[in-house]
Amino acid sequence: MPPEEDDGIRVHLDRLLAERGMTLTQLAERVGVTVVNLSVLKNDRARAIRFSTLAALCRELRCQPGDLLGYEPE
Amino acid sequence: MPPEEDDGIRVHLDRLLAERGMTLTQLAERVGVTVVNLSVLKNDRARAIRFSTLAALCRELRCQPGDLLGYEPE
DNA sequence: CCTTTGCTTATCGATTTTCGATAATAACGA
DNA sequence: TCGTTATTATCGAAAATCGATAAGCAAAGG
Numbered sequence: 001m002p003p004e005e006d007d008g009i010r011v012h013l014d015r016l017l018a019e020r021g022m023t024l025t026q027l028a029e030r031v032g033v034t035v036v037n038l039s040v041l042k043n044d045r046a047r048a049i050r051f052s053t054l055a056a057l058c059r060e061l062r063c064q065p066g067d068l069l070g071y072e073p074e
Numbered sequence: 075m076p077p078e079e080d081d082g083i084r085v086h087l088d089r090l091l092a093e094r095g096m097t098l099t100q101l102a103e104r105v106g107v108t109v110v111n112l113s114v115l116k117n118d119r120a121r122a123i124r125f126s127t128l129a130a131l132c133r134e135l136r137c138q139p140g141d142l143l144g145y146e147p148e
Numbered sequence: 149c150c151t152t153t154g155c156t157t158a159t160c161g162a163t164t165t166t167c168g169a170t171a172a173t174a175a176c177g178a
Numbered sequence: 179t180c181g182t183t184a185t186t187a188t189c190g191a192a193a194a195t196c197g198a199t200a201a202g203c204a205a206a207g208g
Contacts, residue, residue, distance in 0.1 A: 007125045007126045007128075007129040008129045008132075008133075009125040009128055009129050009139065023182090023183065023184090024183075024184065025182080025183060025184080033167075033168090034167075034168060034169080035183085035184075035185095036167090036168080036169090036170090036184095036185085036186085036187095037166075037167055037168080039184060039185060039186085040166095040167095040185090040186090042184095043185080043186095045186095046125070046165085046166080047124060047125055047126070047164080047165065047166090048122055048123060048124040048125055048164085048165055048166070048194085048195080049122060049123065049125070049166085050121060050122040050165095050166070050167090050193080050194080051081045051083040051120070051121055051122055051123070052079075052081045052121070053166085053167090054081075054083055054143070054145070055081040055082045055083050055145055058082075058145040059082075059145075059147065063145075064140060064143075064144065064145050065083070065139060065140060065143035065144065065145055066138060066139060066140015066141070066143070067140070069128075069138075069139035069140070069143070070138065070139065071128070071129055071132040071133075071137075071138050071139055073133065097153090097154065097155090098154070098155065099153080099154060099155080107195095107196075107197085108196075108197060108198080109154085109155075109156095110155095110156085110157085110158095110196090110197080110198090110199090111195075111196055111197080113155060113156060113157085114156090114157090114195095114196095116155095117156080117157095119157095120194085120195080121193080121194060121195090122165085122166080122193085122194055122195070123195085124164085124165080124194095124195065124196090127195085127196090
């Protein structure tokens, strides 16, 4: 199996969830994506994101993309 | 033709480019994407972005995703 | 005029990836 | 023993990136 490539983008869903006192499942329902896909996103397994999904997350978490995404040069 | 759907995500490449005194063409060369695709991104015509592209942009512009992406509720 | 530079727009096709559905598993607590 | 929550995997369809290419426009400079 090829090694997992890491581009340096981090998705800080954990932090936001904790700050909002919300579970991943709750967020999934509100945002309209499955908890499975949200889990993938949260654990940095996603390689891209649709702006529609990013917008829905920002809307429900009342935050900006910058609160969700971080770049960590390796 | 179906109306352009707007999810509220804005890509502030203009601002970053101006701050860095860089042209879109120059950035395209450094990042490794065509100027065509960068133009699409800059004018909010993209519906998604790969993290590899986002990371490359952040690297060359020495910025964070939050500097590049904004969410503007409609 | 003519050329160059910078940017935009469009189309095509290949490739990549999301995303939903589903299922299996595990940890935790009541 | 349940129920909740989360993770991981697989499958398939739909969506979108992205490169290549071409055409066009505007501005600047000769």
